[in-house]
Amino acid sequence: MTLEKPGFIDPVAEAQACFRLVLRTMSSPGQIVTLATDVATPPLAPATAAVLLTLVDAEVSLWLDEPLADSWDWLAFHAGVVRAADIGTAAFLCTTALPPLADVFAGTDDAPETGATIILQVPALDGGPKLTLYGPGLETPIVIAPQGLPADFIAQWEQNHRLFPRGVDLLLCAGSSFCALPRSVRIGEG
Amino acid sequence: MNGYNFAYLDEPTKRMIRRAILKAVAIPGHQVPFGAREMPLPYGWGTGGIQVTAAILGADDVLKVIDQGADDTTNAVSIRRFFSHVAGVETTTRTRDATVIQTRHRIPETPLTGDQILVYQVPLPEPLAKLEPSRAETKQMHALADYGLMHVKLYEDIARFGHVTISYDYPVMVNGRYLMSPSPIPAFDTLKMNRMPALQLFGAGREKRIYAVPPYTTVRPLDFDDHPFSLTRAPHACALCGATNSYLDEVVTDDRGSRMFVCSDTDYCADRRGEMEGDAS
Numbered sequence: 001m002t003l004e005k006p007g008f009i010d011p012v013a014e015a016q017a018c019f020r021l022v023l024r025t026m027s028s029p030g031q032i033v034t035l036a037t038d039v040a041t042p043p044l045a046p047a048t049a050a051v052l053l054t055l056v057d058a059e060v061s062l063w064l065d066e067p068l069a070d071s072w073d074w075l076a077f078h079a080g081v082v083r084a085a086d087i088g089t090a091a092f093l094c095t096t097a098l099p100p101l102a103d104v105f106a107g108t109d110d111a112p113e114t115g116a117t118i119i120l121q122v123p124a125l126d127g128g129p130k131l132t133l134y135g136p137g138l139e140t141p142i143v144i145a146p147q148g149l150p151a152d153f154i155a156q157w158e159q160n161h162r163l164f165p166r167g168v169d170l171l172l173c174a175g176s177s178f179c180a181l182p183r184s185v186r187i188g189e190g
Numbered sequence: 191m192n193g194y195n196f197a198y199l200d201e202p203t204k205r206m207i208r209r210a211i212l213k214a215v216a217i218p219g220h221q222v223p224f225g226a227r228e229m230p231l232p233y234g235w236g237t238g239g240i241q242v243t244a245a246i247l248g249a250d251d252v253l254k255v256i257d258q259g260a261d262d263t264t265n266a267v268s269i270r271r272f273f274s275h276v277a278g279v280e281t282t283t284r285t286r287d288a289t290v291i292q293t294r295h296r297i298p299e300t301p302l303t304g305d306q307i308l309v310y311q312v313p314l315p316e317p318l319a320k321l322e323p324s325r326a327e328t329k330q331m332h333a334l335a336d337y338g339l340m341h342v343k344l345y346e347d348i349a350r351f352g353h354v355t356i357s358y359d360y361p362v363m364v365n366g367r368y369l370m371s372p373s374p375i376p377a378f379d380t381l382k383m384n385r386m387p388a389l390q391l392f393g394a395g396r397e398k399r400i401y402a403v404p405p406y407t408t409v410r411p412l413d414f415d416d417h418p419f420s421l422t423r424a425p426h427a428c429a430l431c432g433a434t435n436s437y438l439d440e441v442v443t444d445d446r447g448s449r450m451f452v453c454s455d456t457d458y459c460a461d462r463r464g465e466m467e468g469d470a471s
Contacts, residue, residue, distance in 0.1 A: 012196045016248045019208050023246065026215045027389045027404045055212075057205055109333035113213035113222040136218050136365050137404035139387070165367060169216045182216035184365065
């Protein structure tokens with residue numbers, strides 16, 4: 001048996017601090033927040049690991065893609081997560097490559113909150129193609145340029161937004177930073 | 191705070207509430223069900239708001255609690271004491287100093303900023319409940335964005351009385367999609383919700399639902415082009431601070447029918463009186 005790497009050292013305070021940052025970026029889409037955290041367990045980046053420990057437990061199902069599969073034991077030990085059978089039934093997905101958004105559960109018309117949350121680990125939150133965000137939470141449109149999104153991301157997101165209030169919500173994590181794209185935002189190029 | 195987890199709730203409960211809050215923020219105005227816990231005070235005393243506050247609160251937060259605008263009434267005092275006891279957080283009565291403001295039935299007069307979160311205590315989260323008692327039916331109406339019933343209610347008010355007779359809990363449309371109860375705030379406060387820089391979270395404990403309005407989100411009172419929403423306010427100045435733009439409480443001062451009108455927001459009123467004293471000296 002191998003000893004798992006530690007999770008949060010102070011679970012109550014660290015989960016709260018991380019949650020408030022998630023809440024901030026979910027409320028102000030595209031705003032990049034940075035978490036001071038020691039929790040790191042490759043292949044999960046610190047932000048990815050902290051967000052998972054903050055939001056996921058035995059009450060929700062999680063799907064990990066292949067490059068992150070080594071993290072199952074760590075997540076099972078610290079969060080008691082339940083493995084989702086496939087992409088379409090997972091409440092949370094944590095991936096290094098965005099699955100086709102149409103394959104992910106988007107909730108129902110009368111319970112849109114059951115739509116999944118995707119935690120996407122990307123190489124960096126800047127230096128990629130520019131995306132302009134519009135919508136609730138934004139006083140004026142904001143431009144972000146994350147790397148690691150698929151080439152047809154804007155078209156996929158357009159489809160996702162068209163389902164509103166159904167849809168999936170996206171968190172982009174890189175290093176110790178992350179930002180959110182809730183289903184309510186619209187995205188334009190440049 | 192011995193014997194309690196930080197902020198009273200256990201961590202799995204907080205996580206469940208946090209997940210509900212995030213989905214509520216992603217779908218502005220939509221009521222997200224959550225597993226409301228039994229709290230050490232009865233339903234109707236703000237258990238929904240308290241659970242939302244407990245799930246977001248951190249050791250660095252400064253908490254303000256108001257009840258109908260006042261910091262010094264029973265509900266506000268006991269909730270403030272509850273959190274200073276179980277979370278050890280700093281509390282304040284000053285709107286400007288607070289990072290989290292829990293409110294029962296008012297929005298502070300002082301404009302809120304993007305660094306603040308306003309948590310509403312909500313008795314009846316379903317805006318259509320008085321018109322359609324079945325939750326199964328109202329869920330369907332929200333799913334279809336079918337709010338004709340509420341338009342008929344407003345129309346009938348106008349046809350009978352010449353104006354809409356809703357003076358508090360005035361139904362609003364959020365982000366052009368969901369009809370939402372703003373909680374029983376006076377209609378006077380409704381317009382403050384529109385594009386507010388602060389995040390607004392709503393917790394209903396007995397009804398077990400959480401909903402939210404993100405910052406800078408459009409919130410429009412439901413009305414008609416030829417009968418636009420209009421603000422009503424008692425035609426008086428505050429008897430204590432002289433404010434002519436604040437929401438007023440009518441206070442009976444003796445048993446012979448004397449009365450005075452004073453600001454319902456005690457911090458706003460005290461602030462203005464402090465400024466006046468400062469000017470005089």
